[in-house]
Amino acid sequence: MTRKTISILGATGSVGSSTLDLVERNPDRFEVVALTAAKNVVSLADAALRTGAKLAVIGDPALLPELNDRLAGSTCRAATGSDALAEAASGEAELVMAAIVGCAGLEPVMAAIEAGRTVALANKESLVTAGELMTTAAETHGATILPVDSEHNAIFQCLAGNHASDISRLVLTASGGPFRSLSRDQMAGASPDQAVAHPNWSMGAKISVDSATMMNKGLELIEAHHLFGLPSGRLDVLIHPQSVIHSMVEFVDGSVLAQLGTPDMRIPIAYALAWPERMETPAEKLDLARIGNLNFEQPDLTRFPALDVARQAMEAGAAAPVVLNAANEVAVAAFLEGRIGFLAIVDTVKEALARMDLPKPQSIADVIDIDRRTRALANDLMSEMAA
Numbered sequence: 362m363t364r365k366t367i368s369i370l371g372a373t374g375s376v377g378s379s380t381l382d383l384v385e386r387n388p389d390r391f392e393v394v395a396l397t398a399a400k401n402v403v404s405l406a407d408a409a410l411r412t413g414a415k416l417a418v419i420g421d422p423a424l425l426p427e428l429n430d431r432l433a434g435s436t437c438r439a440a441t442g443s444d445a446l447a448e449a450a451s452g453e454a455e456l457v458m459a460a461i462v463g464c465a466g467l468e469p470v471m472a473a474i475e476a477g478r479t480v481a482l483a484n485k486e487s488l489v490t491a492g493e494l495m496t497t498a499a500e501t502h503g504a505t506i507l508p509v510d511s512e513h514n515a516i517f518q519c520l521a522g523n524h525a526s527d528i529s530r531l532v533l534t535a536s537g538g539p540f541r542s543l544s545r546d547q548m549a550g551a552s553p554d555q556a557v558a559h560p561n562w563s564m565g566a567k568i569s570v571d572s573a574t575m576m577n578k579g580l581e582l583i584e585a586h587h588l589f590g591l592p593s594g595r596l597d598v599l600i601h602p603q604s605v606i607h608s609m610v611e612f613v614d615g616s617v618l619a620q621l622g623t624p625d626m627r628i629p630i631a632y633a634l635a636w637p638e639r640m641e642t643p644a645e646k647l648d649l650a651r652i653g654n655l656n657f658e659q660p661d662l663t664r665f666p667a668l669d670v671a672r673q674a675m676e677a678g679a680a681a682p683v684v685l686n687a688a689n690e691v692a693v694a695a696f697l698e699g700r701i702g703f704l705a706i707v708d709t710v711k712e713a714l715a716r717m718d719l720p721k722p723q724s725i726a727d728v729i730d731i732d733r734r735t736r737a738l739a740n741d742l743m744s745e746m747a748a
């Protein structure tokens with residue numbers, strides 16, 4: 362078997378580490394070309410040495426000397442800066458795992474797409490903020506986008522062998538997060554530790570808080586809209602606390618296909634890594650008899666307004682999804698640092714959307730500019746609210 366060459370952007374994060382785990386268990390299938398991180402120089406260097414990567418890129422330039430020291434005597438080149446990140450994304454690897462968190466992922470994802478690579482896309486911000494730009498570029502450059510987010514990966518799996526024109530609706534399942542049964546009053550006093558304690562999934566802090574507000578599901582609606590080309594009215598959200606069904610596709614004939622599995626990100630990651638084949642994973646196998654019951658309920662938009670706010674941003678289009686995403690990132694960071702309360706996250710996003718009325722971004726540079734302006738506004742709004 363010829364080995365698939367792979368670069369992992371964001372190799373030290375939650376998705377990045379799970380990807381490395383799978384790649385390192387299958388040295389006969391994968392050859393690592395490049396790895397990147399922002400600051401975690403120790404893990405980056407260790408992974409580069411273990412996998413025999415040719416390039417290791419660290420985001421923080423002050424850490425380049427340490428990376429060089431740690432890689433001394435190996436054949437791995439240490440680098441920093443946006444050109445090096447673009448090289449990791451668009452270099453010789455056939456498959457690029459895009460697992461950087463936030464808008465920092467946009468430029469490298471676009472570089473991989475413009476180089477016509479297969480992109481395993483975990484960085485949901487790419488589709489949320491620049492969905493049309495990314496999908497159009499993928500068509501132009503013959504790139505393939507494989508969704509890694511478990512819901513979109515589930516839908517992608519259900520669509521195999523089917524025609525997109527036969528879809529009647531997509532149903533994104535949501536666990537409801539750690540605050541599924543809490544009142545708004547109870548949520549008001551929630552701490553960062555409580556918000557990141559997701560009942561089913563082990564994930565990075567930012568996305569865990571997004572699950573608690575349900576903004577994550579709102580971002581995923583926008584992601585699904587761009588990946589599968591369906592309008593808001595044909596995208597539904599269903600609360601399913603066990604996180605066993607990862608999403609469903611309803612077809613015009615009334616058939617519903619679902620993808621099931623234990624909540625372990627290594628399953629959707631493995632699907633993207635091995636696609637169009639499959640590979641073994643160490644994930645626990647699903648035992649439905651032990652689980653017993655699968656439950657479903659409608660989302661409560663009064664207790665979780667983020668879902669509606671995100672849907673409205675999707676329907677408004679133009680710059681609204683960029684504003685939604687940027688204001689949310691800033692507010693989640695402030696919440697994690699203890700600067701604002703839990704309910705103020707979505708209040709900040711709503712207010713930012715009300716105040717920012719900008720034209721549709723025409724390029725990634727436009728998206729990054731709107732993102733930067735929104736961050737400044739969101740910080741001002743949080744100071745106003747605190748005063």
Ligand SMILES: NC(=O)c1ccc[n+]([C@@H]2O[C@H](COP(=O)([O-])OP(=O)(O)OC[C@H]3O[C@@H](n4cnc5c(N)ncnc54)[C@H](OP(=O)(O)O)[C@@H]3O)[C@@H](O)[C@H]2O)c1
Binds near residue numbers: 371485
């Ligand atoms: N975690 C999940 O289960 C999950 C599920 C579905 C989708 N996603 C999506 O996947 C993406 C990654 O999530 P995650 O949970 O893996 O995040 P994470 O654990 O926070 O890891 C983020 C990765 O990106 C790197 N990074 C952060 N800021 C950067 C910057 N400015 N420039 C370059 N690299 C940067 C980090 O490096 P350092 O370690 O050096 O900081 C780390 O390698 C997100 O878009 C998330 O929404 C995640």
